[in-house]
Amino acid sequence: MAEQNYKRSRQRERLLELLRSTKEHPTASWLYDRLKIEFPALSLGTVYRNxxxxxxxxxxxxxxxxxxxDRFDADMRTHYHFMCERCGAVEDLALDPDLGIEQRAAQCSGRIVTGHRVEVFGFCEACASKESRPIGPSQ
Amino acid sequence: MAEQNYKRSRQRERLLELLRSTKEHPTASWLYDRLKIEFPALSLGTVYRNxxxxxxxxxxxxxxxxxxxDRFDADMRTHYHFMCERCGAVEDLALDPDLGIEQRAAQCSGRIVTGHRVEVFGFCEACASKESRPIGPSQ
DNA sequence: ATTAATACTCGGAATGATTCTCACTTTAGA
DNA sequence: TCTAAAGTGAGAATCATTCCGAGTATTAAT
Known part of the structure; x- marks a missing residue:
């Protein structure tokens, strides 16, 4: 799975640059639409494969x-996300990751822990101001 | 979305009982297969709707x-999950939830925070013993 | 108990994101 | 340059989930 031989491709290189250039945590189709301008013959399958x-x-x-x-994120540093339940936006959170969680999760178990993920959800600033009456639990 | 008029249905009541009776965090199709024994005419759409x-x-x-x-969990207490990257199993973690995360995520932002979710991933005990050479990052 | 209103069920079609297939093209090393 | 292998585009296939329409069950009021 990791010991693969890769060749370069302009499509893949631009895809990564595009993803690195935005904070939007884009969807596959957002990336496809943008990249399609540059590669008019681009196929959606190529985006997913890359x-x-x-x-x-x-x-x-x-x-x-x-x-x-799915949404995609090229920032490989461990960091947490906020997800808006109303508009679906995803934002990075400026919280220090708690690596102790991984140690505690592994403690006294035969598990191998490789990482963790934290998602905080609610209503983003824009939606919170519109939505005076927050909706019930949806996750 | 919440102020809805519901009527009882045996299918829905048994669905909830079934989900409450297991620690497996089942998928929709697992629930469907089990419930189908009891309701031979059961429709998959009914499972999803309920x-x-x-x-x-x-x-x-x-x-x-x-x-x-998706997987479904009827334990509504805030708790964290472990997800095996190899077999896909989901297990509950016996960690005290850190509610401070929600306060810190809301701090100095116009957000409304309604909850958070922590997922630790890696290889479960069964897979860790088989898999001597763990695979590279897949999330 | 009957009835009316309406939520619920089933089955199957529709949706929509993702993956696969395959013939052709590009890349990289000899 | 030549060749093998990886990459590409187009469209079909997959698969979880949602929607629709006609008939059924539940509830509250008569």
Whole structure:
């Protein structure tokens, strides 16, 4: 899975640059739309295949945003996310990651822990001001 | 979304009992297969619809397990999960939830924070003993 | 108990993100 | 330059989830 032979491709290089240039945690289709301008013949399959390659190369992470679609993040430093329950936006949180969680999760178990993920959810600033009556639990 | 009129249905009541009786964090199709024994005419759509109703009633939570399918958990107390990267199993973690995360995430922002979720990943005990050479990053 | 209103069920079709297939093209090393 | 292997585009296939329409069950009021 990791000991693969990769060749360069302009599509993949630009995909990574694009992902690195934004804080939006884009979806596959957002990336496709942008990249399509530069590569008019671009195929959606190519975007998905390269997202998978970059993930295997450890150059991006996949954030599961509910069951509908994934979002992608090229910032490989451990950091936490905030997800808006109303508009679906994903924002980085300026919190120090708690690596003790991983130690405690491994403690007294045969598990191998490789990482952890924290997602805080609620309503982002824009939605919080519109939405005077917050909705009930949806996750 | 919450001020809905619900009527009782045996299918939904048994669905919730079934989910409450297991620690497996089942998928929709696992629940469907089990419930189908009891309700031979059961429809998959009914399972999904009722999972949605129970979620809106605050009686279960949806765990997004990667992009492929959801898992469901009727334990509404805040608690953390461990997810095996190899077999996909989901286990509860016996860690005290850190509610300070939510306060820190809300601090100095217009956000409304309603909850948070922690997922630790790696290899479960069974997989850790088989898998001598752990695989590279996949999330 | 009957009835009316409406939520619920089933089955199957529709949706939508993601993955796969395959013929052709590009890359990289000899 | 030549060749093998990885990459590409187009579209079909997959698969979890949602939607729809006609008939059924539940509830509250008569």
């Amino acid at each position: 997202l998978g390659v970059l993930r295997d190369q450890g150059l991006l992470r996949v954030l599961a945003a509910g069951s509908t679609f | 999972l949605g109703v129970l979620r809106d009633q605050g009686l279960l939570r949806v765990l997004a397990a990667g992009s492929t399918f």
